[in-house]
Amino acid sequence: MKLDSIDKRLIEALQHNAETPVAELADAVGLSQTSCWRRVQRLKDAGVLRASVMLVDRHQVNVGVTVFVSVRTSTHSQDWFDRFHAAVQAIPEVVEFYRMSGDVDYLLRVVVPDIAAYDQVYKRLIRDTQLSDVSSSFAMEELKFTTALPLSYV
């Protein structure tokens, strides 16, 4: 889908605050409320705006600890991957999961309350998927986290 500079400004606003009233968006971009609303609708329909979600405070729901898990594997069969993929999808503590290039094969971001809870997740992971080479790095501090993507490349 082709996005012009007005679309860009709408996306920019909405990816920071999904509750921005259409009226406010409208006069920010200098459009009537109706045509502005139609644009937003178009962006939703096209799937550019994928979803509207509420972000939850990590600490208040007791998952203050972030762990990055690097996985190296020797078995690269489709069958193994399918099971691995399904197992990881089913673990709610895993919030991000990537297949990597380079010497690490997979990278996971896991959120848990503490080290003990991480150990549970870790054990579940290696039990469900027969992983061997797994290494964990703990984040001491979250310095930046945003769901807002840069729009300079559209």
Add this chain to the structure above:
Amino acid sequence: MKLDSIDKRLIEALQHNAETPVAELADAVGLSQTSCWRRVQRLKDAGVLRASVMLVDRHQVNVGVTVFVSVRTSTHSQDWFDRFHAAVQAIPEVVEFYRMSGDVDYLLRVVVPDIAAYDQVYKRLIRDTQLSDVSSSFAMEELKFTTALPLSYV
């Protein structure tokens, strides 16, 4: 703030879909519309529900490539850190930024259209902060990404 099982279910619903009508939430948890609305309000005021945002399709805004950047540093002065922190905050391509334990000092997640664009960000990073030991890993595939935190620990 203390969260009971009803709060949990409200958070669960809203962190998947922020547009869920209060009426729908209400009869999902078996509460009147009014008291349900009050609960949601309470959760917002307490900051448990931090923000309502729209998630944008990475590919449609031309940032399909994810790079993890590991930074090792020798200078650990407060002054250097402040400049580093400010520099990274100012780069919109950096969507996550953690201070780590272990042999990597900082970990960044960067989103860009392609390798060439990543090189620009990389150069900006080392120029602005005099970094020396930087290593980049490219994600080949995003297998899971969710903003929904596990609520099993509340």
Add this chain to the structure above:
DNA sequence: AATGAAACGCAAAGCCG
């Protein structure tokens, strides 16, 4: 055909029992 203005209906927010 595209845009804006104005009416409609629904859901959210305030009030009172």
Add this chain to the structure above:
DNA sequence: CGGCTTTGCGTTTCATT
């Protein structure tokens, strides 16, 4: 704390260019 009222916003329709 639950039901009712009102207000304001999102949505639709219609007129206008």
